Amino acid sequence: MNKYIIRRLVQAIPTFFGITLLSYLIIVAAPGDPVSIMTFDPGIRPEVRERLALQMGVSDPWTVQYLRWLLGDDWMRWDSTGDGIADHAIIIPLDVNGDGEPEPPGNRLGILRGDFGRSFAFKEDALKLIVERLPATIELNIATLVVSLSIGITLGILAAVWRGGAFDNSTRVMAVVGDSVPLFWLGFIALMIFSAPLLNVLPMGGRCAPVRGGCPPIYERMEYLILPTVVVSLGGIAGWSRFMRASMLENITADYIRTAKAKGLSNRTVWFRHGMRNALIPAATFLGPVFFSLLGGSAITETVFTWPGVGRFLVQSLTRQDYPVIMASVVIASILTILGYLVSDILYAMFDPRVRF
């Protein structure tokens, strides 16, 4: 088992480097000059611009820039004597601008050591800004996962038990419709009906009433969670109910079910003790992809419900072209996705004794 976990972890390493390389290449390919974006000043003096460009290292080849972003540059140009002046350099020159004076030693640590750079807009550590917004996103995702799992699995099992009946048919219709509706649009309609203009029973969005010093504990602001959770869950319920129905029906034709029936067990025992348990196993593999789609979708739902999470922050940072934050949120979301897949694979291996390591 441990061997299996270690092997899966090792397999995730090349994937991680692929992600960093891909997202870095996209940023490099983007039009626009990072110096003018950072300073927000189109009339910047050429000397200042040049100095900034040198400081940011944007004149280096992209491979060097990628290495700097990934691993930092404190090992590319460093000071071994302790006098504050760089005296050694590899990969990049000691004296970049050619004035005879060496440049100051590198101070970037690189993302592998948790340094995603400073946000252009907030002048703060990009990682810190993301981590501050992560709890809100995870809170909404867990609420959604709990609601869609419990309702979706129940519906799917019941639909399989009453196969071909009215309940089964209406569940299937609901599942297809739930897949086809753009959730952001549904969110608007729900907001219009339940909040300010019409019924006015639920808040307009946000995570809590605007107060200083963060939000109160979750049980004091449940009303803020209701609409986003319900709307986002609809897609999940559709997926899970269909998945569980298929999984149950696949299991119900298996030999052990026939044996159980032949032993004279009641229908209820056969379905729920024997059928359901085994039908739930493949659901574990589905957890990873679901986590992944929730994270991706958070950009939309968080924007609709003004939920202060990572997804909404990414959308705002994209409009501001705040590169360090964009990169940090993409890399962190990808790491979480890889972890999601990893956990679901391990869960599957643990639940299903047929999986060999």
Added chain:
Amino acid sequence: MSSQTQPAGVVKIDPAKHETLRTRSLWEKALYRIRRDRLTLVSITILVILALSSVFAPIITTYILQVDHTKPNLRNNYMPPGAAPGHILGTDEAGRDHLARLLYGGQVSLAIGFAAAFLSLAIGVSLGAIMGYFGGIIDDIMIWFITTLNSIPQLFLLLMINALLSPGPLSLILVLSFLGWTGTARLVRGETISLKEREYAVAARAIGASPWRIMFAHIVPNIFSLLIITLAGAIGGLILTESALSFLGFGIKPPTPSWGNMLSGGLDLLRRAPYLVIAPGLLITITVLCLYIIGDGLRDAFDPRIEDHVKMEEEEAL
């Protein structure tokens, strides 16, 4: 199914005719089943109507509605449906005819969905067949690439690319298809691995057919039905993706209308004029719903496990 319960000799089947029925191709059977699947037929009809009215949007707006959907008319804005003569679904925030914009928006949304789905299918099929047929290091590298691509939340990736490149409709199609082929490639890869050992593939190899010929003349046609099923779902998914991107402001940019960016006014628009928000959302839902139902219908139609020889026999006799 029923032949088992009936006593022998009751079903009267002409052996010669039965033999011809047995050899009916998968496609004939599928067509037969679809012709009898009312839900799928209704969906196809609705989709065709929507597509045709989008394709002929210029003719419809000029000669039937007699409106100009591009010219702003601020004195006439936010007209509810039926309030102003000539504007059946009212006018939007700039006083443009809503129905005409919906038709033109459908042109953009449907074109993006269909074109991106076909292009990503083509990429997925070619790469998947190559991966499955040759295997080895090509396969390893491609699998690594696919895993990497799939590990970044797709919407994040799309948002990032679109925000930085701010594409028009054409480049949006390219971006969507360059990111959307991985599922098809995996499917085709798996099928190719199992099909390349079949007798007909081995026979083709034995008479000296090139790998490309075996892949694209022998293997791919055999998974065509699978591809058609995925295509229907992919178009629906892409229309939803386009609408989400455009809504967030990173897809199709106004003034070009698409069903997604007509919703980008969002909540403010909803308060001011709910009808402007309801129509595009409904159209997206109906289109995607039809496509998913068609996909399900095709899956059933091509399912070789469903046998209805005898029923076809009876119908032919009538």
